Amino acid sequence: MDLRDIFQLSFRTPHRFQLYRLNVFLSLFFFWAASSVPAQDKPKPTPAQTPPTITDPDDAPLRVQTDLVTLTLTVQDTWGRVVSNLTKKHFSVFEDGVEQEISFFEDVDAPASIGIIYDVSGSMGGGKIGRSRRALERFMLTSHPSDEFSLITFSDKVQLLADRTRDINAVLDKLTLVKPGGNTAFYDGVYLGADRVMRGSHNKKALLIISDGVDNNSRYTFNEMRRFLKESDVIIYGIGIYGNGDGGGEGALTRLAESTGGRAFYPGLTDGSFDEICERIALELRHQYSIGYVPKDFRQDGKWRRLKVKITPPRGMPRLSVRAREGYFATPLIQNK
Numbered sequence: 001m002d003l004r005d006i007f008q009l010s011f012r013t014p015h016r017f018q019l020y021r022l023n024v025f026l027s028l029f030f031f032w033a034a035s036s037v038p039a040q041d042k043p044k045p046t047p048a049q050t051p052p053t054i055t056d057p058d059d060a061p062l063r064v065q066t067d068l069v070t071l072t073l074t075v076q077d078t079w080g081r082v083v084s085n086l087t088k089k090h091f092s093v094f095e096d097g098v099e100q101e102i103s104f105f106e107d108v109d110a111p112a113s114i115g116i117i118y119d120v121s122g123s124m125g126g127g128k129i130g131r132s133r134r135a136l137e138r139f140m141l142t143s144h145p146s147d148e149f150s151l152i153t154f155s156d157k158v159q160l161l162a163d164r165t166r167d168i169n170a171v172l173d174k175l176t177l178v179k180p181g182g183n184t185a186f187y188d189g190v191y192l193g194a195d196r197v198m199r200g201s202h203n204k205k206a207l208l209i210i211s212d213g214v215d216n217n218s219r220y221t222f223n224e225m226r227r228f229l230k231e232s233d234v235i236i237y238g239i240g241i242y243g244n245g246d247g248g249g250e251g252a253l254t255r256l257a258e259s260t261g262g263r264a265f266y267p268g269l270t271d272g273s274f275d276e277i278c279e280r281i282a283l284e285l286r287h288q289y290s291i292g293y294v295p296k297d298f299r300q301d302g303k304w305r306r307l308k309v310k311i312t313p314p315r316g317m318p319r320l321s322v323r324a325r326e327g328y329f330a331t332p333l334i335q336n337k
Contacts, residue, residue, distance in 0.1 A: 067294050067295065067298045068103075068104070068292050068293070068294055069095070069292060069293055069294070069295060069305075069307075069328060070104070070203075070233070070290060070291070070292040071093070071261075071290070071291050071292070071307065071309065071324045071325065072204060072233075072235055072261060072288050072289070072290055072324065072325075073091070073261070073288060073289040073290075073291060073309060073322055073323065073324050074261065074284055074287075074288050074289075074322065074323045074324075075289065075311060075320055075321070075322050075323075076320065076321050076322075076323075077317075077318055077319075077320055077321075078318055078319055078321075082283065082284055082287045083317075083320055084107065084287050085107065086107065086289070086311075086314070087105070087107075088102050088105040088291070089312075090311055090312050090313070090314065091105075091289070091291060091309060091310070091311055091312075091322075092309070092310040092311075092312070093291065093293055093307065093308075093309055093310075094307070094308040094309075094310070095293075095295055095296075095305050095306070095307055096305055096306055097306075097308075098296060098297075100293040100294075100295060100296060101293060101294075101296075102291050102292070102293050103292060103293055103294055104290070104291060104292030104293070105289070105290070105291050105292075106289065106290040106291075107289050107290075108290075109144060109286045109287070110144070110202070110203070110204055110286075110288075110290070111144040111145075111146035111147050111148070111202050111204070112143075112144065112147050112148075112202050112204035112205065112206050112285055113147075113148050113150075113164065113197045113200025113201065113202045113204070113205050113206075114143070114147055114148070114149050114150070114197065114205075114206050114207070114208060114285075115149075115150045115151075115152060115193035115194065115196055115197040115206070115207045115208070115234075116136065116149060116150065116151050116152065116171070116193075116207075116208050116210070117152050117154070117189045117190055117193045117207055117208065117209040117210070117211075118132075118151065118152065118153045118154070118175070118178075118189075118210050119153075119154060119155075119184065119186070119189075119210060119211035119212060119213065120153045120154065120155050120178045120179070120180050120181075120182075121154070121155040121156075121180065121181070121182055121183055121184040121212075121213060122155070122180055122181050122182055122183075123180070123184070123212050123213050124180040124212055125180040128180075128212060128241055129175070129178065129180060131241075131274065132210050132239075132241060132274065133172065133175045133176070134275065135274045135275045135277075135278040136171075136172070136175070136210075136278060137168070137172055138275050138278050138279050138282075139208065139278035139279065139281060139282045140168045140171065140172075140282075141168065142278075142279045142282035142283060143282045143285065143286070144285070144286055145166075146166065146202075147166070147202075148164045148165060148166050148200055148201060148202065149162060149164070149165055149166070149168070149171050150162060150163050150164050150165075150193065150196040150197060150200075151171050151174055151175070152189050152192050152193045152196065153178055153189070154184065154185045154186060154188060154189030155180070155181060155182035155183060155184065155185065155217075156182035156183050156185065156217055157182075157185060157188075158185055158188045158189045158192050160192065160196065161174040161178075162174055163196060164196065164199070164200055164201070182217075183216050183217035184211070184213045184214065184215055184216050184217055185215065185217040185218045185219075186211060186213070186214070186215035186218060186252075187215050187218035187219075187220045187221065187222060187224075187225040188217075188218040188219055188220055189209075190207065190209060190225055190229070190236075190256070191220050191224075191225050191228055193207050193209075194207060194228060194229055194232045194234050195232075197234055198232050198234070203290070204235075204285070204288070204290070205232070205233065205234040205235065206234060206235040206236070206237065206262070206285055207234055207235070207236045207237070208237050208238075208239070208278075208281065209236060209237070209238045209239065209253065209256075210238075210239045210241065211238070211239075211240060211241075211253070212240065212241045212242055214252070215252070222252060225256075226255075226256065226259070229256065229259070229260060230259070230304075230325075230326075230327070230328065230329060231328075231329055231331070233325065233328070234260060235260050235261050235262045235285075235325075236256050236257045236260045236262040237257060237262045237263055237264070237265075237281045238253040238254070238256065238257045238262070238263075238264040238265070239264075239265050239266075239267065239274070239277060239278070240253050240264065240265070240266045241266075241267065241274065242266060250264070250266065258323075259325065259326050260325050260326075261323045261324045261325045262323070263281075263323070265277045265281075298330070299330060300330055300331060301330055302329060302330060302331050303329070303330055304327055304328075304329055304330075305327050305328055305329070305330055306326065306327040307324065307325065307326060307327045307328070309322050309324045310322070
């Protein structure tokens with residue numbers, strides 16, 4: 001008897017036995033179905049699966065290597081032109097006189113978090129603000145499209161007018177509203193600017209300082225500000241726009257810039273060099289090298305480590321110069337939020 005015969009027999013019975021026959025039918029059906037399935041080995045337990053490899057960088061866990069020292073380098077030829085397309089083998093890094101092994105090297109047009117530190121004290125009258133605003137517009141238009149800008153002004157007090165924005169027009173609009181007046185809290189402005197860019201989203205950090213005078217109204221001293229800058233790994237570019245009878249701040253601006261691997265400029269307001277310098281700084285920020293190394297004898301003892309970077313030009317290339325920060329304090333990494 002096959003399944004078809006069982007089905008016909010079950011439903012030809014009188015109505016009073018229909019429920020009973022149905023039960024018999026179901027029992028016979030499941031017995032037939034079980035006997036029709038070929039014997040199989042007992043299934044083996046499924047082993048625990050290995051978590052999938054994360055391929056999307058946004059999903060990957062954050063890994064912070066606190067003993068990796070990173071440097072941003074600017075290379076120029078004897079005519080002051082920025083030099084790109086060098087490789088790791090052309091650089092040597094020394095920490096306290098000991099050569100280190102470069103474990104990270106990058107030569108890309110990378111975006112930066114940039115703080116614009118803008119003097120709006122009383123001495124910035126007479127058209128200086130309007131002239132420098134046009135130069136700043138040229139700087140931002142030449143910068144990387146993904147750069148983010150913070151705008152900090154200083155006179156008697158320091159004000160944060162724009163915080164880590166990519167909206168160039170918003171920054172320029174803020175500058176049209178400022179009125180020069182008061183004293184010069186230069187050091188406080190630089191300190192706040194470094195703090196803001198350290199909280200930025202890009203690895204490269206820079207300050208562009210525009211001023212025409214000497215600090216005379218800050219809470220922070222020069223040494224306190226300079227110490228903070230050494231800990232923050234921020235590159236400083238300074239533009240001193242001194243006119244007749246101005247000046248005196250060149251020394252501080254130059255020392256700050258050179259200690260971080262940046263530069264200070266002192267253009268005239270009427271000869272067109274101000275605009276050219278702003279464009280030059282923007283291009284330089286887009287053509288820098290990033291290198292990193294793990295110190296051979298790393299100790300987080302808080303002491304100053306002096307750095308020296310040497311460059312060996314490729315054959316046939318003229319003498320090159322390299323700028324980088326002077327050193328770092330060997331302290332644990334502090335992440336701003």
